[in-house]
Amino acid sequence: MNLSQKIRELCKEKDAAILAHYYVDGEIQDIADYVGDSFYLANMVKKLPNKVIVFCGVTFMGESASIINPDKKVLIPDMSAECPMAGMADKKEIIAMREKYEDLAVVCYINSSAKTKALCDVCVTSSNALNIVKALPQKNIYMIPDGNLARWIAGKLPDKNIIPGRGYCYVHHGIMVDDVLKAKKEHPEAQVLTHPECRIEVCEISDYVGSTSDIIRFASESSCKEFIVCTEIGVSHKLNAQNPQKTFHFIKKGVCNSMRKLTLESVYDCLINENTVAEIDDNISRQAIHSLNRMLDFARI
Ligand code: 13P
Ligand code: SF4
Numbered sequence: 579m580n581l582s583q584k585i586r587e588l589c590k591e592k593d594a595a596i597l598a599h600y601y602v603d604g605e606i607q608d609i610a611d612y613v614g615d616s617f618y619l620a621n622m623v624k625k626l627p628n629k630v631i632v633f634c635g636v637t638f639m640g641e642s643a644s645i646i647n648p649d650k651k652v653l654i655p656d657m658s659a660e661c662p663m664a665g666m667a668d669k670k671e672i673i674a675m676r677e678k679y680e681d682l683a684v685v686c687y688i689n690s691s692a693k694t695k696a697l698c699d700v701c702v703t704s705s706n707a708l709n710i711v712k713a714l715p716q717k718n719i720y721m722i723p724d725g726n727l728a729r730w731i732a733g734k735l736p737d738k739n740i741i742p743g744r745g746y747c748y749v750h751h752g753i754m755v756d757d758v759l760k761a762k763k764e765h766p767e768a769q770v771l772t773h774p775e776c777r778i779e780v781c782e783i784s785d786y787v788g789s790t791s792d793i794i795r796f797a798s799e800s801s802c803k804e805f806i807v808c809t810e811i812g813v814s815h816k817l818n819a820q821n822p823q824k825t826f827h828f829i830k831k832g833v834c835n836s837m838r839k840l841t842l843e844s845v846y847d848c849l850i851n852e853n854t855v856a857e858i859d860d861n862i863s864r865q866a867i868h869s870l871n872r873m874l875d876f877a878r879i
Contacts, residue, residue: 581842582609588849594630594653596845597622597643600790601837602634604815606845610634613816615790616688617703621874623647632845633856636661636836641692644856645863646870652856655844659836663687666723666745667694675720675741683716686869687724689747692858694722696865701873704774705789707731710876711738726751730774730781750775752831753808758783761806765827769802773809780808797821810834 579587586609589596597619598610607613612622616639623631623643632653633640638661640654667690676682686698687707695701702710704727711719711731719738721728723745732740753776762770771793772784781787786796790809794816797805804825807813810832817826848854858866 581846585609585842585846585849588846589632592630592849592852593628594632594849595626595628596632596634599635599639599812599837600794600816601810601812601834602840603812603838605842606634606840607812607815609842609845615703615705615792617705617789617873617877618791619643620646620688620703620870621877623650624874626650630849630852632849634840634845635659636664636689636834637856638664638689638691640856641858642688642695642870645692645695645858645866646874648863651852653848653852654854654856655841655848656839657854659839661689661747661834661836663689663723663745663747664691664694667691667743669693669697671744672697672720672722679718679720681716682718682720683714685711685714685719685721687722687727687745688870688873690723692862692866695869696862698722698869699872700876701869703789703873705792706873706877707774708734710873711735711740713876724775726777726781727774729778730787733778747775749810749832749834750808751777753777753780753829755779755783757829757831758806758808761827761829765804765806767802768804768806768825768827769800770806770808771797772807776808784808793817794820797824797826808832810837812837 596610630651644652684698720741722743725742728742769785
């Protein structure tokens with residue numbers, strides 16, 4: 579039996595389901611039960627009957643899964659696979675913002691720590707942020723941690739006063755306008771598809787801006803045959819599998835070192851040992867679940 583088969587056998591034995599984000603290596607996506615973007619995976623966690631969930635992504639994803647579904651054992655293959663942006667929100671700034679604006683909603687990108695989620699009014703992901711912020715009754719919206727996503731949403735909702743947080747994703751923020759212009763010069767027929775964690779100037783010169791799943795959907799439905807993709811390289815696995823007749827050019831800087839830490843070996847080890855469990859302080863979890871559930875409720879509307 580090869581390692582992938584051993585993992586599948588262990589899943590049966592332990593009643594475990596593997597969830598994987600599009601950014602992890604293709605061989606992990608191939609053995610997963612469910613592969614998707616942050617929102618799809620968070621939503622899926624609610625529905626799963628399995629006792630154990632192996633969350634193949636960065637640690638905040640596993641933590642969110644555990645908060646949403648506290649009865650499950652959520653295993654994280656590599657505890658050191660942290661998303662740096664998740665730690666880029668500041669409690670003092672949230673408190674100061676609440677004091678400054680009476681009519682304020684604190685909107686927290688799912689790429690954040692459980693502690694930050696506990697202080698916010700609602701969570702969002704890149705696929706639902708626009709609809710959720712639009713539906714909020716408050717005019718003033720403090721969007722943390724990701725300032726780039728906030729600026730992108732602000733451009734779409736001019737009636738809201740959107741205050742961007744100071745956080746950013748080094749992978750997406752590292753993609754510069756010049757990188758895109760150079761790629762466009764090399765591939766003049768290609769459409770540019772961009773994740774909203776990219777700089778606003780990059781979003782503005784793109785043909786389409788959307789979450790990981792939205793990018794895959796757009797590329798699959800487009801009649802265009804060639805694309806420049808401004809997001810993490812892991813997405814190429816699904817894009818190529820679903821569109822063998824199309825060509826995808828990724829900007830070389832689009833590599834998330836944390837997602838790359840996950841390997842088939844780490845997935846196997848975490849299933850065997852069951853000791854890398856997502857554990858969140860009960861108090862924080864009780865508070866954080868509100869902002870996550872509110873996101874899931876909004877998405878159902
Ligand atoms: P998605 O919401 O598109 O899954 O993105 C998550 C993420 O970490 C992007 O860097
Ligand atoms: Fe975090 Fe960026 Fe990696 Fe996404 S790509 S997990 S935002 S560091």
